[in-house]
Amino acid sequence: MAKIKFILNNEMRTVDVEPNETLLDVLRDKMGVKSPKCGCDRGDCGACAVMIDGKSVRSCLVFAIEVNGQEVTTLEGISQPKLTKLQEAFIQFNSFQCGYCAPGVIISATELLNNNPHPDLEEIKEALSGNLCRCTGYQPIFEAIMDVSRKRKK
Amino acid sequence: MNKYKFVGKPIVRIDGREKVSGAAIYGDDIDFGPNLLYAEIVESTEAHAIIKSIDTSEAEKVEGVFKVFTGKDFPYKFGLYMKDRYIFAQDKVRFVGEQVAAVIGRTPQAAKKGAQLVKVEYKPLPVVTNQMDALKKDSVLLHPDLGEYPHVPWFFPKPKTNVAHWRKTRKGDLEKGFKEADLVFEDEYFVPRYAHCAIETHVAIGKYDLGGRLTVWSSSQSPHTQRHLFAEALAPMGLTHKDVRVIAPHVGGGFGGKAGVTMEIIPAALATKLKGYAVKLRWTRQQEFVNTYQRLGVVAKLKVGVKKDGTITALDHKIYWDAGAYVEYGANVVNAVGLSAIGPYRIPNVSIDSVCVYTNLPPGGAYRGFGYSEMLFGLESHMTQIAHKLGMDEVKFRLKNAIKEGDKTAYGADMNPNGLLECIEKVAKEIDWGKKIVSKDPKKAIGKGFSLFWKAPAMPPNASSSAFLKFNEDASINLIISGMDIGQGYQTVMAQIAAEVLSVPPSKIRVETPDTDRNPYEWQTVASHITWSSGNAVKKAAIDAKEQILALVERVFVIPKDQLYLEDEAVKCTTRKNFNLPLRDFVVNGIMTEDGTFKGGPINARGMFLPEFSSANSDPETSQGGHPNVHYTVGAGALILEVDKDTGKMHVIKAVEAIDAGQAINPDLIKGQITGGLLQGLATVLYEDMRYDEKGKLLNPNFTDYKIPTAMDVPDEIVPIIVEVPQPDGPFGARGIGEHTMLPAAPMIANAVEDAIGIRIKSMPFTAEKVAMAMLNLKNKKGK
Numbered sequence: 001m002a003k004i005k006f007i008l009n010n011e012m013r014t015v016d017v018e019p020n021e022t023l024l025d026v027l028r029d030k031m032g033v034k035s036p037k038c039g040c041d042r043g044d045c046g047a048c049a050v051m052i053d054g055k056s057v058r059s060c061l062v063f064a065i066e067v068n069g070q071e072v073t074t075l076e077g078i079s080q081p082k083l084t085k086l087q088e089a090f091i092q093f094n095s096f097q098c099g100y101c102a103p104g105v106i107i108s109a110t111e112l113l114n115n116n117p118h119p120d121l122e123e124i125k126e127a128l129s130g131n132l133c134r135c136t137g138y139q140p141i142f143e144a145i146m147d148v149s150r151k152r153k154k
Numbered sequence: 155m156n157k158y159k160f161v162g163k164p165i166v167r168i169d170g171r172e173k174v175s176g177a178a179i180y181g182d183d184i185d186f187g188p189n190l191l192y193a194e195i196v197e198s199t200e201a202h203a204i205i206k207s208i209d210t211s212e213a214e215k216v217e218g219v220f221k222v223f224t225g226k227d228f229p230y231k232f233g234l235y236m237k238d239r240y241i242f243a244q245d246k247v248r249f250v251g252e253q254v255a256a257v258i259g260r261t262p263q264a265a266k267k268g269a270q271l272v273k274v275e276y277k278p279l280p281v282v283t284n285q286m287d288a289l290k291k292d293s294v295l296l297h298p299d300l301g302e303y304p305h306v307p308w309f310f311p312k313p314k315t316n317v318a319h320w321r322k323t324r325k326g327d328l329e330k331g332f333k334e335a336d337l338v339f340e341d342e343y344f345v346p347r348y349a350h351c352a353i354e355t356h357v358a359i360g361k362y363d364l365g366g367r368l369t370v371w372s373s374s375q376s377p378h379t380q381r382h383l384f385a386e387a388l389a390p391m392g393l394t395h396k397d398v399r400v401i402a403p404h405v406g407g408g409f410g411g412k413a414g415v416t417m418e419i420i421p422a423a424l425a426t427k428l429k430g431y432a433v434k435l436r437w438t439r440q441q442e443f444v445n446t447y448q449r450l451g452v453v454a455k456l457k458v459g460v461k462k463d464g465t466i467t468a469l470d471h472k473i474y475w476d477a478g479a480y481v482e483y484g485a486n487v488v489n490a491v492g493l494s495a496i497g498p499y500r501i502p503n504v505s506i507d508s509v510c511v512y513t514n515l516p517p518g519g520a521y522r523g524f525g526y527s528e529m530l531f532g533l534e535s536h537m538t539q540i541a542h543k544l545g546m547d548e549v550k551f552r553l554k555n556a557i558k559e560g561d562k563t564a565y566g567a568d569m570n571p572n573g574l575l576e577c578i579e580k581v582a583k584e585i586d587w588g589k590k591i592v593s594k595d596p597k598k599a600i601g602k603g604f605s606l607f608w609k610a611p612a613m614p615p616n617a618s619s620s621a622f623l624k625f626n627e628d629a630s631i632n633l634i635i636s637g638m639d640i641g642q643g644y645q646t647v648m649a650q651i652a653a654e655v656l657s658v659p660p661s662k663i664r665v666e667t668p669d670t671d672r673n674p675y676e677w678q679t680v681a682s683h684i685t686w687s688s689g690n691a692v693k694k695a696a697i698d699a700k701e702q703i704l705a706l707v708e709r710v711f712v713i714p715k716d717q718l719y720l721e722d723e724a725v726k727c728t729t730r731k732n733f734n735l736p737l738r739d740f741v742v743n744g745i746m747t748e749d750g751t752f753k754g755g756p757i758n759a760r761g762m763f764l765p766e767f768s769s770a771n772s773d774p775e776t777s778q779g780g781h782p783n784v785h786y787t788v789g790a791g792a793l794i795l796e797v798d799k800d801t802g803k804m805h806v807i808k809a810v811e812a813i814d815a816g817q818a819i820n821p822d823l824i825k826g827q828i829t830g831g832l833l834q835g836l837a838t839v840l841y842e843d844m845r846y847d848e849k850g851k852l853l854n855p856n857f858t859d860y861k862i863p864t865a866m867d868v869p870d871e872i873v874p875i876i877v878e879v880p881q882p883d884g885p886f887g888a889r890g891i892g893e894h895t896m897l898p899a900a901p902m903i904a905n906a907v908e909d910a911i912g913i914r915i916k917s918m919p920f921t922a923e924k925v926a927m928a929m930l931n932l933k934n935k936k937g938k
Contacts, residue, residue, distance in 0.1 A: 034183040035176025037406065039353040040439040044857035047353050075176035083175060091170035094826045097641030099173030100180060100354045100406025128865035132857065134351050134407050135641040137829035138865045139872060 004068040008033065009077030017064040023057075024048045026064035027074065035075035035103040039132070046131035049104035050074045056111040058130075075103040078110060085151070086110060089144035097135030105131045109145050118149045160653040161886050164822035165660050167646045169404075169639060178404045181357040181373040186432045190359075191220055193424055193435040194265035196255035196272045197445070198247035201283070201514040201850030202294065203276035205245055205254065212271040213257050218264025221428070222272065224255040228423050232387040233482025234379065234414045236305035236318065238297060239517070241387065241423045247276070248296055248479035249516045250851045251444035256424055258433060283850045285476040285511035286453060288316040296479060296512040306614070308770040308782070309485055318477060319485040319510040321492025323564045324776040331468025331503025335459025338468075339540050343456065343532030344917035345900075347476065347844040348449040350521055351862045354406020355442040358418040360425030361432035366392075369399045370422045375412045375638050376678035377402040381670045383415045384422045391426045398422075400670045408640035409834070410520035410893075413680045414483045416446045443855035447519025448844065450484055451476035454532035459503075464546050464554045468503040471495040473529060477510045477518045484518035485510045490612035491525035493777060496564045497533045498574055498608035498788050499555045504564045514850045520680055522893045526609045527835065527900060531918060534605040534901030539914065548905070549582050552606055557788075565777040570785040573879035577790040577812035578606065580875050584810045585792040597799050600807070601910025604792045605898035610783035611681035611890065615768035619688040620674035621695040623652060625757040629723055629737035631658060633695075636668040636676030637688045642892050643823035647685055648692045650819050651885050655696035657720040658737070674760070682787065682890030685819060687763055689885035694761030706754040707735060710745045765883075785881055787889050789813035791832075791898035793869070795906035802926030804840060804903070805870075812875035813894055817887035821876055828874035828895045835899025837863045843919045 005014045008031060017026050024041075027033040027050070039045035041060050048059045051073040078084060086109055089095070096102040105128065112119055112127035119127065124145050128138065172178040210222040225242035233239050243254050255272050259265025280294040287293055293316060297303070301313030309319045332338055358372040368388070374380055377400040385395045405412060421435045437445060452475055459468040473495060477484045492508025541551035556578060557563075559571045581587075581604070591600045622634040633652050639645040645665035653660045668676070676688060700720060707725050708715045717728045720737075727733035739745070744754035765784045772780035793809040811828050818824050841861045845853040854860045880887025900918055908914045913928045 028183075032185075034179070037180070037354065038182065039355070039406075040857050042439070042856065042858075044439075045353055079175040079177075083171070087174040090174045091166050094167060094643075094822055096170075096173050097643070097826060097830060098352070098354070098405060098407040098639075099169070099178050099641070100352075100404075102173055103176050106174065125865040125868070130864075132353060132862060132864065134353055134409070134834065134862060135830045136826065137831075137833035137872070138863075138868045139829045140826060141865070142868075 002065055004065055006067045006069060007071040009073060019063065019065055021064045022060050023062040023064045023067055024059035027059060033074050033076055037100055037103060046104040046108065047101050049107040049131065051107060051111065054114065056107050075106055078106065086113060086144065086148050089147045093140045093144040093147065095136060095140040095144040101131060101133045105133060105141060113145065113148060117152050118154065119145065158654055158886065159657065160650045160660055161819050162817065162821065165646060165650055165820060167643055168649050168660060168663070168665065169645055180354055180404045180406050181371055182436055184359065184371055184403065186359060186434065189431060191428060191431050191433040192259050192262045192265045193421060193433050194257045194259065194269040195253045196257065196269050196274065198243065198250060198252040198254050200247055200276045200278055201250050201281040202279040203247050204279065205243060205247060206275040206277050208255055209273040210255065213268035216264055216268045216271065218260040219268040220258040220260055222255060222257050222268065223424060223427065227427060230387045230390060232383050232415060232419055234383065235486045236303055236309060236482045238303045239480040239482050241419050249514055251516060252479065253420065256420065258424065258428065281514045281850055283513055283515055283846060283848065285451065285474045285513055288511045288513050289474065296514065308489065310774055316512040317509060318481040318512055319488055321489045321508040322775055322777060323492055323504065323506040325564050325566065326503035328468055328470060328503050328505045332459045334461065334467045336462045337543060338457065338459045339543060340457040341536055341539065342916065343454045343535060345452040345528040345531055346918060347451045348521060348838050348842055349443050349844060349860060350409040350411030352407025352409055352411055355437040355439060356412065356417050356446055357436040358421045359432055359434045360421035362425040362429050364430050367397050367399065368393055368422060368425060369401065370418060371401045371403065372418045373405050373412055374402045374418060375405065375408045375640055375680055376414055377668050377670050378636055378675050379678045380415050380418055384419065387419060388423060388426055402638060402668050404667055405638055405640045409522040410524065410680065411446050413520040413678055439857065440855040443860065444516050444852055447483060447521065448478065448516055449521035450487055450518035450525065450528065452528040454529065456532055456536045458536060458540055460540055460544060462544065464544060464551045466499060466501050466555045469496055469501045470505045472507045474509050475511060476513050476515060478513055478515045480517040481510055481512065483520055486612055487518065487520065487525040491529045493565050493782055494526065494610060495529050495533065497530060498557045498606050500557050500561045506564060515846060522834065523609065523897055524612050524681065524893065527838065527897050530605065530607055530897055531900040531904065534898070535904045535916065538905045547588065549578065549587050549604055553578055556606065565772060565780065565782065567781050570881065571879050572786065572788045573814040573877035574788040576877050577788065577814060580877065581790045581792045581810050581812045584873050584875065585794065585808065587792065591794065593796060599797045599799055599910040601795050601797065601906040601908065602792060603795060603902040603904065603906030603909060605901040605905065606790050607894055607897035608786045608788045609682070609894050609897060610786045611683035613677065613681050613683060615770050616764060617677035618762065618764035619676050619691040620762040621688065621691040621760065622674050623695040623699050623759040625699070625741035627738065627742045629658060629741050630662040630664065633663050633665045633692065634673050635665065635688055635692060636673040637684045638667065638679040640679060642827060643820060644679065644684055647819045647823065648688060651689050651692045652696040654886065655693060655700055658723050682892045682894065685888050685890050686881065686884045689888055690763035691761045693885045694763065695759045698761055699757050699759035702757050702759060703741065706745065710747060710753050785889060787814060787891055787894050789894055791902055793902045793906055795903060795910060797907065797910045797925065799911065799929060802922040802924070802929065804922065804925065806836060808871040809869045810873040810875065811895060811898065812877055813891050814877040814879050815891050816881035816884050816889040817878055818876050819886065819888050824876055824891055825874040827892050829872050831895025832872060832899060833863050833868060835896030836903065839900040839903045839918055839920055841919055841921055
């Protein structure tokens with residue numbers, strides 16, 4: 001067991017972890033942060049995506065011990081103090097159905113828009129290609145991202 | 155189109171904020187504290203074998219292992235339509251992955267370690283993994299005791315064979331029909347198995363408390379059906395329905411895979427032997443592939459007779475289903491298609507044999523489309539082939555034979571009002587049917603494919619829905635219902651229906667996921683029947699509330715009820731323009747009268763719906779005489795497909811789908827179903843495929859090897875078209891559309907591939923490799 005210290009959703013937290021515990025398990029089971037979901041536990045589906053220092057990662061493929069001293073942001077962090085324009089657009093365009101993949105999809109899309117405020121369709125598809133969604137057919141997700149992009153000043 | 159204020163409007167989902175913020179709670183998100191136990195399942199490594207012995211001694215020694223259970227601890231059968239399944243294997247295993255034992259650990263790691271140490275000794279039996287082999291006289295029998303299994307009266311198992319159910323439908327005179335035909339055409343079609351691949355795997359937590367009550371938290375489409383099956387299966391433990399409670403939080407996708415009962419029975423049963431503890435079972439992705447239902451595999455033999463003018467005279471449709479080791483739910487897929495395998499056509503002489511066959515593969519069961527996708531792949535491929543053989547345009551051929559209101563279905567009931575012709579015409583127009591597109595790239599060929607579809611809800615004739623509705627002080631509403639929002643937008647649609655009746659905006663209506671203790675009965679969220687059935691119950695509950703409100707106002711203000719109406723969250727009067735009584739003033743606390751007393755009180759309403767005209771009674775040899783299906787939803791689709799002539803790689807340039815929703819309660823949500831369902835359907839034909847080895851082991855139980863669509867695989871353009879020919883007994887005329895959206899995908903691709911490259915492929919999936927090889931074979935043949 002090792003003690004790690006990192007910023008989780010703007011708050012400095014410390015937690016004891018085993019060296020083989022994944023960030024996903026630690027976030028969900030030890031820190032009560034439930035938005036990252038387990039869909040495959042091997043990096044295929046993207047439902048567990050979180051941001052480490054602003055970059056999206058699959059938290060099932062990261063050992064918790066690796067985030068010592070870093071900054072982790074999950075959908076809970078993004079949703080404070082209020083929903084982002086992207087999240088509002090997700091509601092507007094029905095960009096989710098069952099909602100299980102939504103936390104990971106929103107993390108990926110947020111990262112994309114942070115790095116590229118006006119992505120084209122191919123760039124959007126590329127950015128989301130690691131997030132599996134079985135419900136929506138993806139089209140409504142593209143629409144939400146494009147809408148946010150359109151409403152931003154060039 | 156301004157008939158309604160909330161119905162027919164693209165209202166945003168009422169579950170939006172919780173789902174996009176991460177607030178929505180799914181089964182695995184619920185905390186049970188440090189006393190939670192974890193179950194790990196020991197699975198069969200054999201597809202068919204006698205269990206000689208199970209040695210749990212080493213597992214029990216593992217630190218943190220709490221207990222180990224085997225089949226001996228739970229000699230209980232269960233099953234929705236046919237009780238052919240045990241909670242744990244008893245003396246025999248029948249598929250690779252079947253649950254043999256459970257190790258209960260203080261941690262998931264301890265349970266897993268223990269499970270690895272359970273030693274099971276098997277005596278292998280012959281294995282049959284193909285339904286056609288299983289039908290042979292000398293095949294090994296999976297269920298020698300089939301004749302003794304309890305089942306619903308409309309199933310017809312054949313004891314001492316592997317046939318679990320045989321649905322026969324006969325209409326007219328088949329021989330005469332074929333004699334009248336100018337052309338009789340026969341062919342065979344093959345469909346493999348598929349997996350649902352909801353991103354959330356199954357999870358259930360069972361807790362049998364010291365007071366003797368069993369609570370199960372479950373990712374389920376069917377909380378009440380689960381409660382019923384748990385209570386039935388665990389009755390020997392002394393449990394009754396009132397002692398069993400199922401709580402269903404948000405579900406991370408269902409697609410039929412979370413219908414009925416699969417793995418949830420395990421923690422429910424385990425809990426009864428772990429009094430005072432909660433025990434959790436969550437499937438890994440691999441288990442999700444193997445140990446829930448799968449879509450059944452199909453071999454279909456079609457023979458259709460047509461006249462020169464294109465009139466269909468006869469259809470002989472034989473469908474053999476690979477239903478897997480247990481068919482307790484899957485046999486109803488077979489039944490449903492056996493009644494409906496004429497497709498949306500008017501055919502006077504019909505013979506359908508839909509045969510449910512046991513094999514040593516995992517159990518087949520409900521999958522979005524409930525067998526109709528599999529059936530329509532053959533039928534709609536066949537219809538295009540016949541039209542071509544007649545030299546007739548395939549869309550004209552379909553228009554000529556399309557079923558109309560009042561035409562007889564295969565089992566003799568009248569077809570419901572429908573907009574099939576309108577769907578066909580709108581799709582043909584949108585896709586510019588008849589106009590050939592030539593690719594600018596000489597390496598690419600472009601083709602168009604067309605398909606019709608239909609589907610009826612497959613449900614027992616007494617499947618019912620109910621609803622409670624209660625007003626709060628501010629005239630907001632809690633709508634208490636038990637259907638599941640598995641992503642389709644059920645909660646929003648139900649809120650819209652209640653909103654329309656009560657003139658309260660959907661944003662003021664809260665719908666939560668159900669708890670069988672508090673929420674009224676709902677059969678299941680399956681069969682695309684929930685908008686129709688639960689919608690009717692909700693509408694009745696809202697009308698009940700409205701009646702209570704108007705009766706109270708009539709009594710207090712002495713205004714005849716027929717002069718009162720609801721508008722903008724208030725009671726208004728047709729004869730007194732100034733009369734405006736806001737609901738918030740009285741729906742909980744009543745109306746104060748002149749003497750200071752109050753009349754009325756909290757408005758609590760209820761509604762119920764059961765299709766009283768439905769009946770499963772019919773002649774087992776012909777299926778004539780009953781009314782097994784409440785109605786059909788119909789539609790048409792077409793697409794433009796680009797095929798790479800070298801690699802076989804396919805790309806959908808444009809897809810169009812028209813569906814008759816009766817009345818779209820929420821057109822945006824229907825469009826969402828079309829966009830999502832169509833892609834799910836396209837994936838089944840373009841790349842998804844469950845691969846088994848000859849010993850019945852699934853070779854690709856993960857998302858690396860079983861490819862589901864990513865954002866890169868979306869068609870360039872999808873055009874959803876909503877047609878509205880009202881369903882007379884639907885809420886505001888609505889009928890369900892959720893499953894239907896994926897139905898036409900496979901035949902559209904098959905027909906488009908032929909149009910593009912002149913090759914007819916008759917077995918799914920159409921991988922790029924398969925298409926490339928077919929082109930190569932054709933080239934070699936021509937070369938000779």
